[in-house]
Amino acid sequence: xxxxxxxxxALAALLAASPALAHPHVFVTAKAEMVFDAGxxxxxxxxxxxxDEAFSAYAVQGLDAxxxxxLTRAELAPLAQINVDSLAEYGxxxxxxxxGASVDFAAPSDYFLDxxxxxxxxxxxxxxxxxxxxxxxxxxxxxxxxxxxxYEFVTDAPxxxxxxxxxxxxxxxxxxxxxQATAAALAAIPADERILPATLAGAxxxxxxxxxxxxxx
Amino acid sequence: xxxxxxxxxxxxxxxxxxxxxxxxxxxxxxxxxxxPEAGASPVAxxxxxxxxxxxxxxxxQFYSALTDALGALKENGGAFFVLAGVSFxxxxxxxxxxxxxxxxxxxxxxxxxxxxxxGILIAFASAFVQALVAIALVTIASGIxxxxxxxxxxxxxxxxxxxxxxxxxxxxxxxxxxxxxPRHAHDHxxxxxxxxGGAGGRRLATPVQPAGAxxxxxxxxxRNGSGKMHDHGAATHLHAPNPALLRRPLTLRGAxxxxxxxxxRPCSGALIVLVFAMxxxxxxxxxxxxxxxAVGTAVxxxxxxxxxxxxxxxxxxxxxxxxxxxxxxxxxxEIAAALAVLVFGVLLLGGALAA
Numbered sequence: 001x002x003x004x005x006x007x008x009x010a011l012a013a014l015l016a017a018s019p020a021l022a023h024p025h026v027f028v029t030a031k032a033e034m035v036f037d038a039g040x041x042x043x044x045x046x047x048x049x050x051x052d053e054a055f056s057a058y059a060v061q062g063l064d065a066x067x068x069x070x071l072t073r074a075e076l077a078p079l080a081q082i083n084v085d086s087l088a089e090y091g092x093x094x095x096x097x098x099x100g101a102s103v104d105f106a107a108p109s110d111y112f113l114d115x116x117x118x119x120x121x122x123x124x125x126x127x128x129x130x131x132x133x134x135x136x137x138x139x140x141x142x143x144x145x146x147x148x149x150x151y152e153f154v155t156d157a158p159x160x161x162x163x164x165x166x167x168x169x170x171x172x173x174x175x176x177x178x179x180q181a182t183a184a185a186l187a188a189i190p191a192d193e194r195i196l197p198a199t200l201a202g203a204x205x206x207x208x209x210x211x212x213x214x215x216x217x
Numbered sequence: 218x219x220x221x222x223x224x225x226x227x228x229x230x231x232x233x234x235x236x237x238x239x240x241x242x243x244x245x246x247x248x249x250x251x252x253p254e255a256g257a258s259p260v261a262x263x264x265x266x267x268x269x270x271x272x273x274x275x276x277x278q279f280y281s282a283l284t285d286a287l288g289a290l291k292e293n294g295g296a297f298f299v300l301a302g303v304s305f306x307x308x309x310x311x312x313x314x315x316x317x318x319x320x321x322x323x324x325x326x327x328x329x330x331x332x333x334x335x336g337i338l339i340a341f342a343s344a345f346v347q348a349l350v351a352i353a354l355v356t357i358a359s360g361i362x363x364x365x366x367x368x369x370x371x372x373x374x375x376x377x378x379x380x381x382x383x384x385x386x387x388x389x390x391x392x393x394x395x396x397x398x399p400r401h402a403h404d405h406x407x408x409x410x411x412x413x414g415g416a417g418g419r420r421l422a423t424p425v426q427p428a429g430a431x432x433x434x435x436x437x438x439x440r441n442g443s444g445k446m447h448d449h450g451a452a453t454h455l456h457a458p459n460p461a462l463l464r465r466p467l468t469l470r471g472a473x474x475x476x477x478x479x480x481x482r483p484c485s486g487a488l489i490v491l492v493f494a495m496x497x498x499x500x501x502x503x504x505x506x507x508x509x510x511a512v513g514t515a516v517x518x519x520x521x522x523x524x525x526x527x528x529x530x531x532x533x534x535x536x537x538x539x540x541x542x543x544x545x546x547x548x549x550x551e552i553a554a555a556l557a558v559l560v561f562g563v564l565l566l567g568g569a570l571a572a
Contacts, residue, residue, distance in 0.1 A: 024277055026248065057492055058250070058492040061359055082250065086246060086247055086248055086249030090247045093247070144247065146253060148247065149247055150273075
């Protein structure tokens, strides 16, 4: 039986390795907003996701109902509905923890699609199940762990805090593998200072766009 | 018989586990209009994590270069050569991702005892079937029927389920024929590597039944109608190469089911590129790009499949102890690989149906 182990191992390695590779087909340029209420509690995350031109063309095929070459928000409304319905199964690719506890989201609100320069753009708001006050810090991760969707945040104002309490500020950390210099910088930080939710601190962290909001520093 | 029962039990357990695991994955796709290839899993950390991440980064660059080149074609015909080059490179890196049947093809080649040459041919055939299915789907659905992306996704899902069901069929057939006994419905050149003058095993006058998967299945079932294991001594049976077979023209004989099983599920990337090319008014270039991409994909799949075949052949060559040991090793590899094809099929089909 030991004679089988060589080829069996080789085969197992081959088969195990292949499905784990990345395979993005949808490329999203993203920015996010975190919204606070009058009492200073975090109430919602707003997303603006702009799709790449090829996926945009694919997504809107057959939707130009009046055939006048311009897609209106109304013509795109059914697609926006399908988008948010489907994203629910993927947790909207959005993970939020406040002071170490993960925050649940209610159903998305205020969602719509628009076309900007040939690029389909999805706007939606994810309300927190209940408003949550940040004592020390909130960590927002946006990414697709399967890497079917590649998220890249804009460099200019990737995160905006809307009506934050005094003393809160946000920092954006791109996925380390996208940027070798950033990766090196992050690698230099001791592991226990790298602020990531425990569930994401493993393999998938390579892909996470991470926003850290620090309050009352 | 007891051995068979135990294998059956293991199979059932594996199958159920597979359906449960795969069923957890959503198959409608995150935006409801395009579905990830099955088998996608978190981009590794671990030993190979950086390599996967790098391949992902390259893919992203080639993809954006590809869509840029398609866009540029409208103004500049010279962009076609850029497009062809980028499509080829994208195909090579892209096939390293999930889907494209690398695992299924590799396991199929091991289980059916295919030669290296036929393995490469099968890899290329499946890549081209996949490209042609994508082209046919987009031409009809987008070009003629002007469907929405939702309808396109539904069509893809039907093809996907067909593909996975065929993988189950191929896996079952392989497993049944391998378990039934060492009389294989194939030829392979492994025997050429055997020690000269191997033990006097019983040589089959006609070691090959050139038959499609289903025909061969019927032959096997008919032969063992009694239910008794047909066994002419796995231990002493020797695979003699039939010289006439090695000289035969290289065809897909018998492998069409496997080629179709892998090929009829179109790649989401090809669909997106084709629809984009059509929207840009450069559909012919989109078709050309898809075909060149298939060449790149085929190169990667053929490379990985060749590694599997070479690993097997090396194992056979290194096995000492004469033809008896060789036969045992060979049979073990084939049964394990057949089981792998079946398990892939069940996992994929379960995942697709559960969604």
